[in-house]
Amino acid sequence: ILTVQALLFADGGLLALGCNIFNLGFLPCFIAYPFIYRPIVGDKPSQNRILLGAIIAAITGLQMGAFGVVLETLFSGLSELPFKTFVLLMQPIHLAIGIVEGVVTAAVVSFVWKSRPEILEKTANTAPVNGFSGKFVLTALLAAAVITGGVLSWFASSNPDGLEWAVFHTTGKEELETPNRNIYSLLGKIQEKTAFLPDYGFRVSEDVKTDSSEPESIVNPGTSVSGLVGGVVILALAAFIGFALKKKNGSR
Template sequence: MHVPDGFIDAPVSAAAGVVAAGAVAVGLRGARRELDQRTAPLAGLVAAFIFAVQMLNFPVAAGTSGHLLGGALAAILVGPYTGVLCIAVVLLMQGILFADGGLTALGVNITVMGVVTTIVAYVLFRGLTRVLPRTRRSTTAAAFVAALVSVPAAALAFTLIYAIGGTTDVPIGKVLTAMVGVHVLIGIGEAAITALTVGAVIAVRPDLVHGARGTGAPLKLRIDGELVDAPAATPSSPAPVAARSTRTVWAAGLAAALVLAGFVSFYASANPDGLEKVAADQGIDEKAQEHGAADSPLADYGVRNITDARLSGGLAGVIGVGATVVVGSGVFWAVRSRRTSEGSDARTTGPV
């Protein structure tokens, strides 16, 4: 659902940019409370994993494909504030390096794909986890539903923005019907990916799933046919260093992202995604503009001057994962360091 340049007029694009900038500012502030020594490096990994999975377009209807938006997955794994930042980092990398999503439309894309999906998904997920049994299966089911709803919600948000600032004269009712209809189907794929990923992380490290914390009774895991409480570290009885380490999870997640982006992406559907299909069918794309980074050596997820499509796409995917994990990790470590610094200052200046 990457909105290109030219779909939305300049005033509305600028307004969306202000909204997106405000959301990122709030996200930076809120992420200080969400990130700790264990989760800060994982947040960069989550951004890189979402980048990789977004390269895997899957068919959803005749001539149409879809891909992960990622807001629900990020919010559930690392928290809603950090989740907005994860999607913002992904969209920034895609826009600058790969000419995917317009540069003037970056604010629109962050608002639609980052802010709306994250808020809708996390609010719904938390509501469901409060009323459902605290089991791995129920938590995974809540992630499925939250992700499913977040995608048509993003389609609705785009339609509202288009109704205000669209550059072509298209009946908004037709746009709404087409956008929501196809993105409900895409939402099923989003929900499946999100539920599988969240379930996999819960199975090995439930303490690393932000959305599974602090919602009542301990999370239950089924081991050898019996339900047992998931392990959770407490300040009074810290877990052993080996148990607290995230290196194994980080390495496994990075390896998965590299394989998905570097190899599996070659087999992704070549059909236009939901927004592209609707734009072509409804005439929204009549005033689409060439991307400002169209001359990038990585434009369209290929490496310039490499003629082998498999190698070109694979290298581009690996470069994208690497760039995203480096930039994302840098951002989240900086946020974490700021929190640590503020905590030290408070202890130094506080009453004695």
């Protein structure tokens, strides 16, 4: 997901991709999930256990990721952000974000559990999920993804995200200045070529000026296309990886 965001939508720099994968991918999946969510939910999930486990795991994962950003920024030597101020801003804002993400995650997992409890029971025991139809669950999740990416994305907040908010309140700017080095310029040019929907919208020429006298419409075709394209690409990659792993395990 993070790689697709960086390459197709210019969301996150290519040079920071490794850090993003570690902070947002490794820590939640390999630390928060197995050591927090799984022990809380257990082998017999319940509504309360799922809610509690999802919220605590989401908060912990984001707190670790946020602190990782602070440490990586400090050790990079490319920024003069004061450690104490930066960390005191990063942790609370991501605490709030973690609570919201935990509730949303709990809602999705609860839906799967109520619709097909055997899915969670089998995955809890690392058993293959087969022998039953999951069409209803898959159809419902696919419909939710289409509605979210195609319509609800219009109402996404234009406010800075957690990192931008913390950087702004630390330095007065939402983004740090890019160091004047060849590697940054090279990767920036690569990203400009691969990101055909930058910032989750259609490319707009610098010569095109928006008429400020006309109210901006909520309906944003570029955002809808970005949401749908991103969803399709992620689904295709997930299916390909799953098929490849299944084939590899079957050949043993």
